Amino acid sequence: EAQVTQNPRYLITVTGKKLTVTCSQNMNHEYMSWYRQDPGLGLRQIYYSMNVEVTDKGDVPEGYKVSRKEKRNFPLILESPSPNQTSLYFCASSLLGASYEQYFGPGTRLTVT
Amino acid sequence: KNQVEQSPQSLIILEGKNCTLQCNYTVSPFSNLRWYKQDTGRGPVSLTIMTFSENTKSNGRYTATLDADTKQSSLHITASQLSDSASYICVVGGGLSNFGNEKLTFGTGTRLTIIP
Numbered sequence: 001e002a003q004v005t006q007n008p009r010y011l012i013t014v015t016g017k018k019l020t021v022t023c024s025q026n027m028n029h030e031y032m033s034w035y036r037q038d039p040g041l042g043l044r045q046i047y048y049s050m051n052v053e054v055t056d057k058g059d060v061p062e063g064y065k066v067s068r069k070e071k072r073n074f075p076l077i078l079e080s081p082s083p084n085q086t087s088l089y090f091c092a093s094s095l096l097g098a099s100y101e102q103y104f105g106p107g108t109r110l111t112v113t
Numbered sequence: 114k115n116q117v118e119q120s121p122q123s124l125i126i127l128e129g130k131n132c133t134l135q136c137n138y139t140v141s142p143f144s145n146l147r148w149y150k151q152d153t154g155r156g157p158v159s160l161t162i163m164t165f166s167e168n169t170k171s172n173g174r175y176t177a178t179l180d181a182d183t184k185q186s187s188l189h190i191t192a193s194q195l196s197d198s199a200s201y202i203c204v205v206g207g208g209l210s211n212f213g214n215e216k217l218t219f220g221t222g223t224r225l226t227i228i229p
Binding site for chain 2: 004031040041042043044045050088090092096097098099101102103104105106107109
């Protein structure tokens, strides 16, 4: 089954404790992206990747890191989480180019206390 | 600044009734317009994608229209079902990121509730 998976689905952590949210897709997509979704703000792009070792900042990259060492995986790293990073996070993937459907993962709900 | 505005913010209708959701955008250059359905706590799922040359597209009981001249789109849901209760997000593709790929601008969604 074609899908985007994320782990963990739920995470409660404390300020400053480094964490990684994994994302994997099995569709051989070149493009992968991370979004955060907050009430009233819609989905905002954090980072995206066009292919292995090719990444760039989105609209809200502060406090996040990413890496793309394999085509299928695109982990999101929070080196020192803060309470304002409490949010619902989505990973997405698609073929590269305009008008291709973007497939979203199930989401990771992160709470930073 | 590229923007996508959706109305209404929320809508409650009776099961079996029809409804129409609106999307206005100011994204330039324009490439495509997408409608997504997002169930509570789950990832968005694509309903339709329309390019500049398309002015209507259907997916079952969902019909999207696009007027590229007025920069407006609508999503019409026919004979609503309880399972249609969700947020519906309008997304416009256009503009270019640093690597030359298209950027997506997301609306904040319309929360639709179907009551029996």
